[in-house]
Amino acid sequence: MRRRADDGQKKLYFNSRAVKSTLGEIMSRRRDALLSALLSLALPAAAAHADNFAPQTDVPGAPAAPISAAANDTTPLNITTTYLKGASLRLYGFVETDSIYDTTQSLTEEPDNALIQKRNTFAGTHSREEMSIRNSRIGGELTIPTTDSGWKTKGIFEFDFLGNQGVNTLPGNAGTGTQTENNFFNNPALRVRHAYVDLTKGELNFKIGQTWSLFGWQPYYFPGEVTILPSPGMLYRRFAQARVTDTHDVADGWQLQTAADAAKPAEMNSGSPEWQGGLRLASTKIMGASANGAYTSMVGLSAALSGVLIPLRTADIGNPTGQAAAFDFFVPIIPSADGKSRDNTLVWGGEAGAGTGIGGLEYTALTMGVPGLSASNAGANGAVDSGIGGVNDSGNFEMLRVRAFRSHLQYNLKKWAFSGGYSQVEGRNLDRFASNPGFSAAQNLALLNGLAPKIQYGYASVMYDALDWLRLSAELSQTRDTYNDPNNRFAINNRYQLSAFFKF
Secondary structure, three states: OEEEEEOOEEEEEOOOOOHHHHHHHHHHHHHHHHHHHHHHHHOHHHOOOOOOOOOOOOOOOEEOOOOOOHHHOOOOEEOOOOOOOOOEEEEEEEEEEEEEEEOOOOOOOOOOOOOOOOOOOOOOOOOEEEEEOOOOEEEEEEEEOOOOOOOEEEEEEEEEEEEOOOOOOOOOOOOOOOOOHHHHHHOOEEEEEEEEEEEEEOOEEEEEEEEEOOOOOOOOOOOOOOOOOOOOOOOOOEEEEEEEEEEEEEEOOEEEEEEEEEEOOOOHHHOOOEEEEEEEEEEEEEEEEEEEOOEEEEEEEEEEEEEEEEEOOOOOOOOOEEEEEEEEEEEEEEOOOOOOOOOOEEEEEEEEEEEEOOEEOOEEOOOOOOOOEOOOOOOOOOOEOOOOEEEOOOOOEEEOEEEEEEEEEEEEOOOEEEEEEEEEEEEOOHHHHOOOOOOOHHHHHHHHHOOOOEEEEEEEEEEEEEEOOEEEEEEEEEEEEEOOOOOOOEEEEEEEEEEEEEEO
């Protein structure tokens, strides 16, 4: 093979003897180029942010400093798109492997506020073991240069594998159209967690798309758990919304945030979005570490109030509007020495929420045994998701009234985190759903005994960061439901969980 210049252009000339070696050289170069491209995609997550791999979508506040600085010695990937010139992409996520043993057959990986099966049932007296990677996650943060007018813009997209669009969402049930347990765990469906644009100019921030609910100022106050959230008694929800937040410095090291949004309606036939608002006072200097799942971040001493209005309309059995309020707090009892290190920090966090229409929505899967409104119900205006409300003893649609609180403590060392907490949920108007005018006496007795006016939950967990990118965790938890059934008053599930997180 030889080269020569011709009219200022470089050209390649091959002879028959060099063809084979040249092809091998080309393939080698392509292989090296492909390897470089793959590495450039894998490394940017740790590049421009010294955040111990913590994406801001899930872990708000100042990022925690990494255990070592080696992961930050890479260059972020610069990409070019049709409309976003000069954009940069930060990839992040983790591979999570869970081993979960439950003493009843009541739950899958995510406990939510699902009821525990009573002891007079087979499922309530037999155990379950799950091994799953479905909570593994991948996301991207696309940032474009600040405009001349001062707008800072980024787009967030994040996915996990907890989606499930099967006819029957639980494995192991026979029948046409159901899925196998093998497919449920080994071939999970991709699910959208976050998909939104974030716009900031000065003191104003706008979020448009699907992200965390403002109610409860999620996710600032999530407990320090290993289990796949949400656990019982915690506000937890993501949905499409349009939000505006105003942040003001009110004193040295203190910020006041006010926010409002219009969010996805609880029931689309109601013809109105949900309306949410909130107020939050937070320190930017007094910081504590908050570790849950795969991530750790620094959150400031803070307190927050939030509220929600949930309009809902039926054809002719009632048009209630849910109303609820929440109070959240985070107190670094032993704050971080420099606002960045989690070593030797002790924090206390908690939340209290009460109102109507938030069961099954903000409190995921919370029904307390109240049957939902189906499209076939007389006077309905389409189906209403379970937990929001049901048909009361007068035959009208009524929203479930709930009250919940939770509290947790977490102590962090450089590589360790220890946490424990308790939560409780109460149904405040379950007597209104204890009978149905269209039911027989036997059906109404079953309905009454199936109501659970109280859910209690407690946990203890430990997390160990063996490497910057590897977290090993364990958790013991117990859920105890109190039923109306005098012969089976309590239903208890003990959960033992081991988890490993490979973060990138």
